[in-house]
Amino acid sequence: MKTKYIWLLAVLMGFTACDSDDDSSTTPAPVYPALVTGEADFSNYIAVGASFSAGFTDNALFIAAQENSFPNILSKKFDLLGGGSFNQPLMNDNIGGFVMGATVVANPRLYFNGTGPVLLxxxxxxxxxxHLSGSFNNYGIPGLKSFHMGVPGYGTANPYFGRMASSPGATVLGDAVGQNPTFFTLSEIGGNDVLSYATSGGTGVDQTGNTNPATYGGNDITDPNVFAASFSAAVDALTANGAKGVVANVPYITSLSHFTTVPYNPIPMDAGTAAVVNGAYAPYNGGIAQAFAYLVGIGAVTQADADAEIAKRTISFTASATNAVVILDEDLTDLTGINPSLVSMRQATATDLIVLPASSFIGTEAIPGNPMSINGVAVPLGDKWVLTPEEQQAIKTATDAYNATIAAVAASKNLAMVDFKGILIQAATVGYPSGNYILTTDLVRGGLVSLDGVHLTARGYSVMANEMMRAIDVAYGSNFEASGNFLDPGNYPTNYPPTLQ
Known part of the structure; x- marks a missing residue:
């Protein structure tokens, strides 16, 4: 009964978004005005951010991806207006990952093998x-959370910064500011403050109200006040010498294909199997009804609330290709004090988000060789595989608070700002037009999001660069767009071949 829906048609429809090029056009080439700087000084550009700034893609960092990072792309445009060199802490290869001696401690990148994403x-x-020597312009650090920017010795915890840090006790912000930038980008700060909570299925803690990040776990949501202090300190430091810059707000990460690819109802079942499974769940369903009857009787819950939760928790399979998986849900009423067998489980609904790694777990046997121990059917999916509506709301609430800070700080400093949240919402719903493409967040075929379901493709990073330039034009009077200097997304790949190593 193991399900084999893992990638389905979503990965068989090609690598790129819809291309509407018309090679037969005879329209004369447009005449553009000369490129002008406006009020900005691009002579020393420094990028500060996390994995998007680094160029992380296909679940790894590697040379080709770094060369297609949006800061590196921007630097080439800034070169046209007196920009200086742009140095990045390049990896050794196009394989990605890390080794310690001969031991692989971080996996190589993913590639598409014609069926789905697999490890190179x-x-x-x-x-x-x-450790690399020299000064750098790109302080895009994968895994960086807002409060990490000012942590002395952060390089000992994060090898992406450790390999480029100026000293063992250096801070990310200190090293970036030490380059005395005349222009900066500060992007995706706040993304990692909710991302690890999301990708872990909400196994962390929402630390809203706790302003001591030293007590946080790796998968926790950062308190909005901690974020506000960290983000404000970063902008203050970067603008202290009069530098101008552009910031980007935080998208709703639950719109990314890491959370939208795996359906909540992927279980096929024939009538005979459904009858057997329903028979196995009959005692549970009956026990739920009895437990709530008891709670209603003692006045602990109302009859209406009891009826609603009984309906929510009743497990039923049918002869169908689209049965919902069974999941654990810690927000259900705990009935184990009444009956220890009544664990807090239910079938998923369309409001639940199943994380991408669950695609290879659902339908496997919890007990090898026992076909009655199917994960997602007889054995409910654990917390790490699912983002429930309550967990999604915690992510949204924190993200909204972070974005309010970003908007206020940007306005107070007269900085350019990119609405990356709005761009991703559009890409995830109707598609985002850029050049001759309509980009979406669909895995593999959407063109925007890479094979890991979270980070962007090189084409996606070119879109970020265009949006940065558009914001710079508005804020500082340059004319990247009007002068024809926007990038053609078609010049940037959506995937890298396995031969690239």
């Missing part, structure tokens, strides 16, 4: 303990 069959060559 190659061994990384970048030693996790290597």
């Amino acid at each position: 069959p190659a061994t990384p060559t970048t030693q996790i303990t290597d």
Whole structure:
């Protein structure tokens, strides 16, 4: 009964978004005005951010991806207006990942094998303990949370910063400001403050109200006041010498294909199997009804609330290709004190988000060789596989608070700002037009999001660069767009071949 829906048609429809090029056009080439700087000084550009700034894609960082990072793309445009060199802490190869000695400690990148994303069959060559010399312009640090920017010695915890830090005790912000930027981008700060909570299925803690990040776990949501202090401190430091810049707000990460690819109802079942499974769940369904009858009797819940939760928790399969998986839900009423067998489980609904790694877990046997121990059917999916509506709301609430801070700080400093949240919402719903493409967040075929379901493709990073330039034009009077200097997304790949190593 193991399900085999893992990638389905979503990965068989090609790599790129819809291309509407018309090679037969005879329209004369447009005449553009000369490119002008406006009020900005691009002579020393520094990027500060997390994995998007680094160019992370296909679940890894590697040379080709770094060369297609949006800061590196921007730097080439800034070169046209007196921009200086743009140095990045390049990895050793196009494999991605890290090794410690001969041991792989971070996996290589993903590639598309014609069926779905798989690990590149190659061994990384970048030693996790290597340290690069020289000064850098790109402080895009995968995994960076807002409060990490000012942590001394953060490089000992994060090898992406450790390999480029100016000293063992350096801070990300200190090193970036130490380059004395005349222009900066501050992007995706706040994304990682909710991302690990989301990708772990909400297994962390929403730390709203706790302003001591030293007590946070790795998968926790950052308190909005902690974020506000960290973000404000970063902008103050970056603008202290008069530098101008552009910031980007935080998207609703639950719109990304990591959370939207796996359906909530992927279980096929024939009538005979459904009858057997329903028979196995009959005692549970009856026990739920009895437990709530008891709670109503003692006045602990109303009859209406009891009826609603009984309906929510009743498990039923049919002869169908689209049965919902069974999940654990910690927000259900705890009935184990009445009956220890009445664990808090229910079938998923369309409001639940199943994380991408669950695609290879649902339908497997919890007990090898026992076909009656199917994960997602007889054995409910644990918390790490599902984002419930309550967990999604916690992410949205924190993101909205972060974005309110970003907007207020940007306005107070007269900085350019990109509404990345709005762009991703549009891409996830009707598609986002850029050049001759309509980009979406669909895995593999949407063109915007890479094979890991979270980070962007090179084409997606080119869109970010265009949106940065558009915001710079509005804020500082440059004319990247009017002068014809926007990027053609078609010049940037949506995937990298396995031969690239």
